[in-house]
Amino acid sequence: MDSQWTLSNPVFRTWALSSSILAVKLLLMALFTARHRIAKKVFANAEDARIANGKVKTDEDVERVRRAHLNDLENIPAYWIISLIFVLTEPAAFTAKVCFYGFTAARVLHTFFYLNSVMPFRGISFIIGQILNAFMAIRCVIFFI
Amino acid sequence: MDSQWTLSNPVFRTWALSSSILAVKLLLMALFTARHRIAKKVFANAEDARIANGKVKTDEDVERVRRAHLNDLENIPAYWIISLIFVLTEPAAFTAKVCFYGFTAARVLHTFFYLNSVMPFRGISFIIGQILNAFMAIRCVIFFI
Amino acid sequence: MDSQWTLSNPVFRTWALSSSILAVKLLLMALFTARHRIAKKVFANAEDARIANGKVKTDEDVERVRRAHLNDLENIPAYWIISLIFVLTEPAAFTAKVCFYGFTAARVLHTFFYLNSVMPFRGISFIIGQILNAFMAIRCVIFFI
Secondary structure (H helix, E strand, O other), X not given: OOOOOOOOOHHHHHHHHHHHHHHHHHHHHHHHHHHHHHHHOEEOOHHHHHHHOOEEOOOHHHHHHHXXXXXXXXXXXXXXXXXXXXXXOOOOHHHHHHHHHHHHHHHHHHXXXXXXXXXXXXXXXXXXXHHXXXXXXXXXXXXXX | OOOXXXXXXXXXXXXXXXXXXXXXXXXXXXXXXXXXXXXXXXXXXXXXXXXXXXXXXXXXXXHHHHHHHHHHHHHHHHHHHHHHHHHHOOOOHHHXXXXXXXXXXXXXXXXXXXXXXOOOHHHHHHHHHHHHHHHHHHHHHHHHO | OOOOOOOOOHHHHHHHHHXXXXXXXXXXXXXXXXXXXXXXXXXXXXXXXXXXXXXXXXXXHHHHHHHHHHHHHHHHHHHHHHHHHHHHOOOOHHHHHHHHHHHHHHHHHHHHHHHOOOXXXXXXXXXXXXXXXXXXXXXXXXXXX
16 A cells, blocks of 8 residues: 555544635635625625625725635645645654644634734734645655655 | 545546536636737736737726636635545535536536626525535535544 | 555656645745835735835735736646646656646746746746646546546
């Protein structure tokens, strides 16, 4: 057996759980955007504004959620793949847990800090996520080169 | 054998087919944007405008395609991973088909309705995709927790 | 054994290496954006501007990096999945290398040309990436249909 992508591998199960949690988190961002759009009656499309009796306009609260969402899109799909490849490098269970749950926690906190305009904690949680992704990605490049 | 990610698993094959179709669909969005940019001669970069004898400007038709494209980026990569993890939970073949082909159809229709400004059908197809992703993601979290 | 996703499959290893390199490349884009924001003191959030004694403003250099970054987000996650599925179709090792390293090189060059405003080479590298992704995606659809 030369694959690590099996349910009998605890590191792989940790990957699956952290990735699923991040998927739920990412899906929630669309709801946050929708909630702000409906509350403020500001929309991106004329046909939406017409239905909701609102207008086509950019709004700082909506844009803030959208920036947090876009930041997730820049980081979470990269995490999903790089951590999956990282499983192949047979990391110690502890290392994998630190990377996987650490990244997940960093991204959840990043959004919390972003939506509440809390600096420098938003920056710190972003950097922790970046460092964990970079650590795994570089280890994968070295492993497979 | 404790992996479900094998060609002998029909649910996995369904995942592979639906994911491939969604990749083709996503690649087409860049062509739609390019077509509108060239037809209207509106570009995002000065060097592109110079070559095409157009100008740097935002244009509502181009922005509409870009919003549809961005909406895909918010949903399709999440689908690719969450449905792949969902395969590990050994769903019934029928459940998997409803989720996988349902999501694929919802995203194709979403783009069709977006580009033609058809509400509320665009909203409905978006929500169907979200519900299917959320259903799978939550089942995965429960399975692996 | 009916899976191709094993370390004993050289095509799979090529996938893992090219995907890891692209992850490193994608992570660097956030640093490029941050560097420009800090150098020019232009930010997207009021709280960031306050800390850095700068202002909330859009800046063409920052926007250029962000467009290159967004272009990556439109292409690299699609590559990660479609090339992973492509491995299942048992491509010849040479075909896989051309597709995987070709795409990786095309994306690195794309960013280089984008940040230096070099047309038509940015366009050519974009199209090469698109063609490789489309070739793999269509082969996957045909294989699994």
